[in-house]
Amino acid sequence: MRPEDFIENPPGEVETVDGIFAFSPDPLPPDLDATHELLTENGNAMYSIGQLSDLDTWLDSPEVILSPLIHREAVDSSNIETTTRLTLSDIYRREAGEKPGQTETERADIAEAQNYVEAITTGIQALREGTELDRDLLCRLHEILLQGARGEQKNPGEFRNDIVGIDKPGTPLSEARFVPTPPASIPYALRSLLQYIRSGPTYAPLIDLALIHYQFETIHPFQDGNGRLGRLLVMLALYKWDLLPGPYLYPSSYFNANRDTYLDKLLAVSRDGAWAEWVSFFVQAISEQGREAYTVARELLALRDRYREQYQGQGAVIRELIDFMIEHPYLTESQAVDVLNRSQPAVNQAIRRLWNDDILRETTGQQRNRQYEASDVLEIVEPYNP
Template identity: 40%
Template sequence: MRNTRGRPGRLVSASQDGHDYEAWVPDPLPPTVDFDSEMATRLADAAGSLGELAGTGRNLANPHLLLQPFLRREAVLSSRIEGTQATIADLYAFEAAQMPLPGLGSDTQVANGDGDVREVLNYVDALNRGLAVVADEYPVTLRLLEDLHRDLMRNVRGRDRRPGEFRSTQNIIGPTGATLESATYIPPPVVQMQDALRDLETYIRDDTSTLHRLVRLGLIHYQFEAIHPFNDGNGRVGRLLISLLLVYWKLLPIPLLYLSAYFETHRGEYYDRLRGVTERGEWREWIMFFLLGVAEQAVDAAQRAKRLQDLRQELQDRAYAAKAPAGAVALAGRLVEQPVVTIRSAEQVLGVSYHNARRQIHRLVDIGILQPFPHRGQRELYVAREVLDAVGE
């Protein structure tokens, strides 16, 4: 075993298929973190920005209307870090065009869609599942992580790599085609992985820690990625875990903060900081980076929430001022939640006939609130581009 002095873990010797190698096993959390004045200031900034966002969330008149665009933006960006190319417009268009028809289940429709968009849609489903669990104040457990992973891998690439199950063999991190000899990082072997997961679950549920929960959140994210317990999808599950713990620990009343935009923008530094912890024990640098992301994204989320709330009212006011029918005004108010619509979806939202829904959509097109959305499917799609721009990527 090579010297690992100063590093938060140990290297263990292992063998697989006749190949000997060394794998990294992180120490149980928490590490010793010496806070200096700069770190204390960074934590105060992050906690303050998050507190302001929490206040925004509590004051929203209809939070559900804003949760869906925030959640979908996170799904697109988190999946993009893993290599998907789908956009927020692709996701909304796919959902609108794939609305289940009478007698057909949603699984039948989704299975025929584009692969990248299905991966993003799976992320939406997994996040919704997790949020429903923590909303009922059930704890975040290893079983929940397996359930989330199963949702993520449903009918997409990786579906043949034990979805919903922790790995039973060694995995590696490295460029395409990397081997045990050329890997950039080798996570814990299976036995040590299982021990590390149990320790992580214990730490997540530990109510006695004196560390600020935002700092704990950064530690937990590193630890999960270092353990790398699944054959595929570890990054997405790790980012899901951040969102769930923010709500479970009541740091936010509703899930408005997501860090994938920050990690995507600073992707190189993100990986460098994680690697710095493993290779040099640089907890301080990682925590500073993580807290800056919390602060920046909290400010962005508060501004984006206000813009979407104002835009919802603006769209309704424009429809009303144009003397649009009540149905068109009501539909304008739902575009923040569902900015790509079909006549069939408008029919269901408004509770009117197909022909009535068609008239309401065409009135919003005349006003300029909706525009036809070109796509390959058979259904006509209409998009509120102002909403897509406000959701942003």
């Protein structure tokens, strides 16, 4: 990173630490020109958010829809950073007791995605119980993200003590595309950011959320896992500001599909002060993913209603199994028995009925320890499922 790559008055300070140039962003908010075009884009995105928010008002069991959406966000977030091409089935199979993945790297990447599921659930529950969105919560979630996964040797839950470069692995610090905030400045920069989040939005909420996501990624407070935690922070802020009643939105899908543009626009803010271009990109991501999440949720509900009608009057166990199957479309009999708190014969009979009707597909070919897949559910939530 070189000072001459930055405009004369960038939105931060280029400083030297041990002979390496690093960038510390100015505290939020910047002086942003909220153009008519940007406000229109924000309005479209808020409409998408509003549709998702309305889902919660008429869902009898929100977790039936939330679970597949959370798992999808976990997969997409991990796929931005890992070499393994993860699928939803990988996480569900691991939760069902399998050990998917052919190599240690693949298994660690799948564990990372499952950690993301736990971190989302933990973060939303903590805010729901009144916990502040503060340093302690972020460090706690960072520990969860890195447990047993890539980066677990890089001080989970603790701010980094070293200068780091953002570039391809092996690139010397002096030649890195970007060097984020020096370690000594991290506690102050993050404290300022978290105070800004807690105080509520200055601009329109989604515009402010774009500023917050940029700020966190540019501070880059941890040795590893900043991208995952930064994307999780988007959902936590949406919940904190009462824009969504739960983690219905999965922004990582858009960032993953537009990864190079995502990284370039983040960098362009620091180098060129290109706030409007970044905010426009971010708000477009929220708008598109809001529409997609709403479509997925409605399709899941329609599928569940079709199944309920098909098995109407055939008892509570099969009805409960249908809901569980949509939450966890890769399941075992013992898993269903534990979650539904029903007798094994009753659950086995319900599974057998869905299997005979081709709603569940048995995947092992074994007589014991069978595992089942709800293909219709996976087809909705994982359109790229092979």
